Amino acid sequence: MTRRERLTYGFLWLVLGLLPLFLRPLWEPDEARYAEIPREMLASHDWLTPRLNGVLYFEKPPLQYWMSAVSLKLFGHQDWAARLPLALAAAIMLWCAWRLAKRLGSRGPIWAAVMAATTILGFIVGQILTLDALFSALTVLTFVAAVEAVATEMAGGNPRRWLLVEFAVLALAFLAKGLAALVLPGGALLFSLCFARSQPKLRRAILHTLFDPLGWILAVALTAPWFVMVDRANPGHATFFFVHEHLARFLTHEHARQGSNNPILDKLYFAGILLVGLLPWLSASVRGLKRGWTFVRAKGPESEDGSLHRWLVGATGLFFAWPFVFFSLSGSKLPPYILPVVVPLMALACAFERGGEEPATLRRAGIELALLGLAFLGYGLVAKQLPEGAGLWVILLGAAWIAFGAWCMKPLRMTVKLLLACLSACLLLLTLTAERAAGPPKEMASLVKAAPADAEWISYGVYRQGIAWYTGRRSVVLDGTGELAYGREHLDAADQERWLPEDRDGLLALASRLKAETGRPVMVVASPRDWESIPVTTRAAFTVIAQNGGNVLAEFR
DSSP: OOHHHHHHHHHHIIIIIIGGGGSSOOOTTHHHHHHHHHHHHHHHTOSSSOEETTEEOOSSOSHHHHHHHHHHHHHOSOHHHHHTHHHHHHHHHHHHHHHHHHHTTOSSTHHHHHHHHHSHHHHHHTTSOSSHHHHHHHHHHHHHHHHHHHHHHHTTSOOHHHHHHHHHHHHHHHHHHOTHHHHHHHHHHHHGGGGGTTOHHHHHHHHHHHHOHHHHHHHHHHHHHHHHHHHHHSTTHHHIIIIIIIIHHHHOOTTSOOSOSSHHHHHTHHHHHHHHHTTTSHHHHHHHHHHHHHHHHSOOOOOHHHHHHHHHHHHHHHHHHHHHHHHHHSSOOOGGGGGGGHHHHHHHHHHTOOTTOHHHHHHHHHHHHHHHHHHHHHHHHHOSSSOTTHHHHHHHHHHHHHHHHHHHHSOTTOOHHHHHHHHHHHHHHHHHHHHHHTSGGGOOHHHHHHSOTTOEEEEESSOOHHHHHHHSSOOEEESOOGGGHHHHHTSOHHHHHHHSOOOGGGHHHHHHHHHHHHOSOEEEEEOHHHHHHSOHHHHTTEEEEEEOSSOEEEEEO
């Protein structure tokens, strides 16, 4: 990187990768879950077996749990400390966007990092504590390392360093989320062989990235120990993880995460996500894809350099197309899954932007910003269910995006520094607005603060992850086993009834028992709908002390 590129990279990482992690509390359910599991690892001193609310939890491998646990150990019990691995993910994604665009021949490769960091999808997913940001970053780095290995071998160099990086990062991605770490970059590289049909040397270089023996030995050495040890300590883990959490998720709707009940709309789910998630660089992405496809299809001289460049463009396009098709076919869909495609799209957009097109690109981005601002403005004006004062924030957000979009359309006296500063300010305003508009019903922090510090907690109807995170103790989950079902099955009958009872009508008896056993205050948290469904005679034994729009907090008298 040049000095200017390093400064831009550092600015993007600090302002858009790190700062948002400090701006709001953890949201239910995902963020609190992925903070609580590392907290329980620290509390139990068991770094082998993930637990959630004191029961076995094997839906995902442990890499990010370990990273968050180390962060919590170093920086204390802070929301931002649990999120800190996302800062590493952001650094990796930004570097990969720059490196891939540079390899593709972009005149300004750092702009691929700018675009990747400022897409709606990349910015939002990059600050929400799930496993997707880190997994996506490691998956993209696996692909970029493979590309570098191929390019190095074609140039007559030794690709060993890049191959070792590729397989080591592949192992980390596997430890972050599982088999998709193999499928996404591996599928793109395998299909890219069709662009090397007439070049045996190029074909061999690609096959080295897929089947290098030393690389696979390294990957297995890094991944196998945890899987072997955790299955020995907890027989049945392998079946649950590989069958229930992989095959069943992909082939069925067992987890109720389909994009739509309509089978056609379900398959188009990620197209809709990208239409919004790639803003304000949607038009640039489409143009880059179109020009990349035209370049790959063009017939030219079969030189090694020409074939390598053709393969680079084709493989990068496939690293967008293959994950898009794979996740579209899956029976389980969530918006963050498609995050890995952002980097190849932005790299192609930068690589195929022609000299002198920058003003037109900025104008189109301005139009997209203004359209998004109009959507925010309209929502702020008509929405009736927003928390008090949140509507004004949404209106201000929409006005700011419209104003900035209009400036991009007619960029008088706009400099690169002003562009980056204003775009970053608009995105940070989005985070602050989301916290006020959508955050309160998703937070447990305020409810926990309203209750006595030594209270016993009952989560009614669903497991609320943040109770354990903010109190440091298990909660009793009444008729809300859900994702804790596997862990419940591995408890004895007494502990099942103690921690995960399923008799919804037993709230009064449960609260009475907890009060008698512990002598502490007993709190119950329920959704407004669930609270209203509780018989009046049962509710009469409780005093409502707080509400946050999504939950009712009541104390047993």
